[in-house]
Amino acid sequence: MKVSNGGRINWLGLGIALLVLLATRSGAWGQSRLVITANGETHTVVSMDGNVPMIQTSAGPQRVEAGELKFEDAERFTDGALDVLKRDAVLGQDYGSASGLFFFQFRALVQAERDFEDCFIVFVIAPADGDPTYVVHEIRDIDSRGTQQIAMTLPVNPGFGGGTFGYKIFSRGEEVFRREPEDPVMLTEIGQRDAPSSERAESRAAPVERNRGVGEPVEVVDEELLDYPKSLLGTGNGGYATAVFSLDEKGRVFELLDLKVDHPAYAPEVMKSVLGTIYRPGLFRGKPIVATVRRSYFFNEFAPFSEALETIPYPRIEDRDAMVVYAPVPAAVSSKKRKVVLEVRVDELGRVDQVRLAKDDDSPEATVAKEAVTNWQFLPAIVDGYPAVQMLQLPISFEIKE
Helix, strand or coil: CEECCCCCEECCCCCHHHHHHHHCCHHHHCCEEEEEEECCEEEECCEEECCEEEEEECCEEEECCCEEEEEEECCCCCCCEEEEEEEEEEEEECCCCCCCCEEEEEEEEEEECCCECCEEEEEEEEECCCCCEEEEEECCCECCCCEEEEEEEEECCCCCCCEEEEEEEEECCEECEEECCCCCCEECCCCCCCCCHHHHHHHHHCCCCCCCCCEECCEEEECCCCCCCHHHCCCCCCEEEEEEEEECCCCCEEEEEEEEECCCCHHHHHHHHHHHCEEECEEECCEEECEEEEEEEEECCCCCEECCCEECCCCCCCCECCEEEECCCCCCCECCCEEEEEEEEECCCCEEEEEEECCCCCCHHHHHHHHHHCCCEEECEEECCEEECEEEEEEEEECECC
């Protein structure tokens, strides 16, 4: 495979042997290392700078912008292993994508036995028809302080007709051994993730249609009407809010990407409408797909309303911690100054789905704080460009009220 100056990797001519390995588990692949040959010299790839290989020389780390990449046998895996707790591949719709509107989003939830640094991932995507796609890219360092998410977005032809993933993870040039579910990660035809295996097989045997066809946007089937916040009644307060969220092939909202509000009290009303509305998923050639939409909301005391859905490209968002959007102050009168420290879990929709005290505290203030925080609304954490679950520590201070 060759690496061009732009860093795009075209992995052709590696032979059938590599593709046969796709159906096997990590351990059956055998230990590997990734090497690059440039200017007549071959070096082990020790890390990636984005999608550009890095090698170690006597002068220090060096980028290699052009060369041939290939796998070689290695003597062993690196010390330690990764437990892959969950992984999934989802077809998405991206009007801004150079691949023609469609991409596969791969996510894996992993837990590491030790810290792994200078990590990168090698993906092999083998469709039932057509040439395989290979992707090599840097991923974040993996530490052992709990679970972490690995996420990649991979371009695809929407008419590929099914196939499988294969992948390897490396740390400082050595392959990391993975323990994961027995079932392979399947690339199924658009809209066929839940179809019986016989239907999937028939679909994969059908001729591949290369034209892009016509897509249909997400539609509202049954609207959850927008309510004006009770806490603002009589204030004359009016304004806007905007939410960006993704829906799966069944029309279910599964992640919140952005939430902007002119007043914090608008946030819970927007989310009630977002999650309470029934949607028909986006379609491509009549089959459901994942789509990302933006919707604006107008608040006034007499007739708040939701504007039309707008299907948008999947936004590129910098990694961040979860950020609070709506945080009503606990209603409590304290006889002395006190601080309550809570540990909360924020899900991919910015909801608090778990609350516990950081240390034992049976005070009335602790009880009130726990109840209040369950109603807070956050922007979820972003990890590798995608919403992720995050645990936060929240200190809440109570002052003496005269």
